[in-house]
Amino acid sequence: MRKIICLAVVVLVIGLIGCAGPKVAITPSNVASLKGTWEGTLAYGEFEAQTGPAKLEILNDTLPLRARLTATIPQIVASYFGGQGGQQSAENNNGKLSNRGTIVWASDDASKASFEITLMGEKNLNAFFYFKGMRGDGNFTKK
Secondary structure (H helix, E strand, O other): OOHHHHHHHHHHHHHHHHHHHEEEOOOOOOHHHEEEEEEEEEEEEOEEEEEEEEEEEEEOOOOEEEEEEEEEOOOHHHHOOOOOEEEEEEEEEEEEEEOOOOEEEEOOOOOOOOOOOOEEEEOOOEEEEEEEEEEEEEEEOOO
């Protein structure tokens, strides 16, 4: 019985990894394919149980990439920063190609905020972000 449970867990993990698709390095030759609207969910660091819908719009097809992120931020997360929850938007015009084959948008101010995307297959992105001491992640699908 124990072996069957272990086997089932292994099969499930392999299936989940296979569904995510392989990581695809973002290069100058494929960066144009990122342009468009990506929809998904963000999970907020210390508040792992707190997630919210998000939309990432990549507005151009050449480097540096311009993007607009619109996210619905749970009130408990916004309170941590002394803000108001709900839908918030931010734009950044300095998306740069990293040596890891990802795109990174970084702020120029003291918040040291950053947002990084990894291409997973053709239609999926993984995201990692840092904002005022909080780390989080997300997943997006191209629409």
